[in-house]
Amino acid sequence: MVTVESGDPSAPAWRGGFGRLWSAAVLSSFGDALRTAALPLLAATLTDRPLLIAAVTACGYLPWLVFGLLGGAVADRVDQRRAMWTVDAVRGLLVACFAVAVALGHASIPLLIALAFALTTLQTLFDNASTALLPALVGRAELGSANARLMTGQRVAGGLLGAPAVPLLIAAGAAAPFLADAVTFLVAAALVASLRTAPPERTPGPAGSTLRGEIAQGLRALWRDRSLRGLCAATALCNIGMGALIATLVLLVTGWLDAGTTGYAVAMTAYTAGSLTGGLMGGRLVARVGRVRAVLVAGVVQIGALVVMGSVRSMAALALALAVFGFMGMVWNVNTTTLMQQRSPADMLGRVSSAFRTLGVAGAPLGALLGGAVATAWGLNSPALLAAAFFVLSVIALIPVLKVDVLVVAPHDDSTTAHVTR
Numbered sequence: 001m002v003t004v005e006s007g008d009p010s011a012p013a014w015r016g017g018f019g020r021l022w023s024a025a026v027l028s029s030f031g032d033a034l035r036t037a038a039l040p041l042l043a044a045t046l047t048d049r050p051l052l053i054a055a056v057t058a059c060g061y062l063p064w065l066v067f068g069l070l071g072g073a074v075a076d077r078v079d080q081r082r083a084m085w086t087v088d089a090v091r092g093l094l095v096a097c098f099a100v101a102v103a104l105g106h107a108s109i110p111l112l113i114a115l116a117f118a119l120t121t122l123q124t125l126f127d128n129a130s131t132a133l134l135p136a137l138v139g140r141a142e143l144g145s146a147n148a149r150l151m152t153g154q155r156v157a158g159g160l161l162g163a164p165a166v167p168l169l170i171a172a173g174a175a176a177p178f179l180a181d182a183v184t185f186l187v188a189a190a191l192v193a194s195l196r197t198a199p200p201e202r203t204p205g206p207a208g209s210t211l212r213g214e215i216a217q218g219l220r221a222l223w224r225d226r227s228l229r230g231l232c233a234a235t236a237l238c239n240i241g242m243g244a245l246i247a248t249l250v251l252l253v254t255g256w257l258d259a260g261t262t263g264y265a266v267a268m269t270a271y272t273a274g275s276l277t278g279g280l281m282g283g284r285l286v287a288r289v290g291r292v293r294a295v296l297v298a299g300v301v302q303i304g305a306l307v308v309m310g311s312v313r314s315m316a317a318l319a320l321a322l323a324v325f326g327f328m329g330m331v332w333n334v335n336t337t338t339l340m341q342q343r344s345p346a347d348m349l350g351r352v353s354s355a356f357r358t359l360g361v362a363g364a365p366l367g368a369l370l371g372g373a374v375a376t377a378w379g380l381n382s383p384a385l386l387a388a389a390f391f392v393l394s395v396i397a398l399i400p401v402l403k404v405d406v407l408v409v410a411p412h413d414d415s416t417t418a419h420v421t422r
Contacts, residue, residue, distance in 0.1 A: 017137040017195050018146060022153055024191035025130075028088065029154035031184030033162025034169065035095065037268055038177035040250040041170070041261060042102070043112055050380075052109055054247035054372030060116035063124055064361040069215045071124030072354020076214065076347065080129035080136075085193040087126040091119055092185030099178035107174070127357065132350040135341055137195075144283070144291075144338045151334055152279025155272050155326075164265050218351025225343055227292065228356065230401035231336050234299070235360035237394035238332075241387030243367025245306070248375045248383040252309070252318075256380040259315050270319035274326030282331040291335040292401055298328035299395040303388050310384030363390075 043053045075083065098115050101107060138146045169176040222228055253264045286294045301324060308321040344352040367390070371383035 020191050020195055021130075021134070021137060022150055024088075024188040025150055026153040026157040027184050027191070028188040030157040030162045031095075031181035031188075033158035033268075034166055034177040035181040036158075037162070037166040037264070038170065038174075039112060039116070041166070041264070042107060042174060043109060044250060044254070045174075046107065046109055046112075050248060050251055050375045051369070051372040053251070054368045054375075056109065056112045056116055057243065057247035058365040058368035059113045060120050062365050063117055063121040064358050065365070067121050067124045068128075068354050068358030068361065069218070069351075070211065070354075072128040072218055072351040072358075073211045073214045074125055075128040075132050075350030075354070076218075078129075080133040080350075081192060081195050083129045084126055084133070085189040087122045087129075088185050088189035088192065091122050091126075092182045092189065094118055094122075095178050095185060096182035099175040099182060102178060103173065103175035124354070124357075128350045128354045131337070131341065131353040135346065135349065143341050144286070144334065147337050147341075148279050148283065148330075148334050151330060152276055155275035155279060155330065158272060164269055167261055167265055170261075214351060215355075218348055218355045221345065221348055221352050222355045222359075227401050228340060228343055228352075230397060231292075231295065231339065232356050232359050234295070234394040234397040234401075235336060235356075236363050237390050237397060238299070239361055240363035240367035240370070241306070241390030241394075243364035243369075244371030244374070244383040244390075245309075245367075245387040246371075247368035248371045248380065251375060251380045252384065253315075257313065257315050257318065263315055266315070266319055267322055271322040271326040274323035274328075275330045276326075277323075278327035278330030279334065282327075282334060285331060286335065291339055292398075295332050295335050296395065296398045296402065298331040299391055299398060301328045302332075303391045303395065306384050306388035306391060310381045310388065313381075 039056060040053060043056050047053065094115065098111070101111060134146060134150075135143060166177055169180060222232060249267065250264055253259050253267050254261065257263060259266070282294070285297065289297065305321040305325040305328070309318055309325075312318070312321075340353060340356055341349065367387075370386060374382045374386055
């Protein structure tokens with residue numbers, strides 16, 4: 001049996017590039033949380049049809065299917081820092097225009113769908129560039145700790161600070177959360193633009209190299225790595241369930257539990273509190289069982305949490321289940337991202353990242369639509385139970401990965417040399 005890296009002996013330095021990248025990511029996550037929580041609430045005021053509300057979430061995933069692979073290939077070709085701040089500046093302007101439309105009373109479901117699609121289209125380039133930039137700012141042995149700090153900070157800003165602020169901002173006007181989101185995008189763009197990183201060094205591609213050919217190289221690299229291939233399949237199955245849950249969570253809370261917008265804020269805060277705890281303490285689980293097994297444990301525990309969400313008609317039970325779900329979700333995200341960064345060739349990280357994300361996210365739009373459909377047919381609690389069924393399939397897909405050798409970075413080694421522990 002193979003074990004993987006037991007923890008992160010090194011921590012990234014806050015001063016310099018990582019601190020600025022962390023600040024930009026955390027600030028942007030605060031704004032994202034405002035928009036993510038406000039959009040379904042705004043949609044619910046425009047229509048009472050679950051399928052239309054779910055369509056807003058579904059269209060927020062679709063660009064990954066259309067542009068995700070292209071975004072990774074472009075990220076490997078360009079200066080990632082410049083791509084990130086440019087994308088954030090454009091997203092800030094888009095959300096600011098949307099806030100004006102909402103303030104003037106021109107909000108509509110088609111407009112919400114268009115905004116979700118446009119922002120995620122830009123995100124395909126931003127996220128792949130960000131994943132590829134991080135290893136240039138911290139040592140390879142520090143990646144696990146850096147990812148945990150980034151994701152934990154994002155959860156703090158996005159959930160503990162962002163989600164509870166939504167009702168207060170909405171009280172000031174329906175456009176207020178979106179205006180605040182626009183400001184965070186623009187400030188984050190300025191922070192990323194201030195990074196002083198050298199342009200990436202890349203091996204010149206062969207003559208006649210095309211984006212299509214480079215995308216194919218990233219797909220082949222992902223397919224040939226059995227551990228990443230299995231993790232990607234498991235993530236895709238999880239995301240079908242996540243799509244169903246996220247698209248209808250507002251209906252579960254405000255409809256099935258009759259907890260209103262305050263209950264929705266409590267639910268989002270509970271999820272974030274669990275995620276924060278997972279970011280702070282998840283390393284102990286990795287130290288005990290290894291990265292791949294930690295992902296497996298996370299999936300199993302999340303199944304139980306989803307069953308509670310869909311079967312126990314209690315706001316307290318939902319909040320506790322979401323906290324556990326968030327804890328294990330953070331364990332899953334940190335370790336799958338770290339494994340991908342450690343195992344991918346440096347000059348192909350953007351493409352491997354985009355292939356992983358695109359295939360992993362592929363099921364989310366389907367899940368969102370399925371969630372809306374089953375909520376209409378069988379009740380507002382049924383999407384959570386549907387999500388649990390897909391998480392069971394995801395755990396089954398992970399089992400073969402446990403038998404695969406996983407390359408890890410030697411403790412206290414900042415070089416790119418890796419070894420296999422048994």
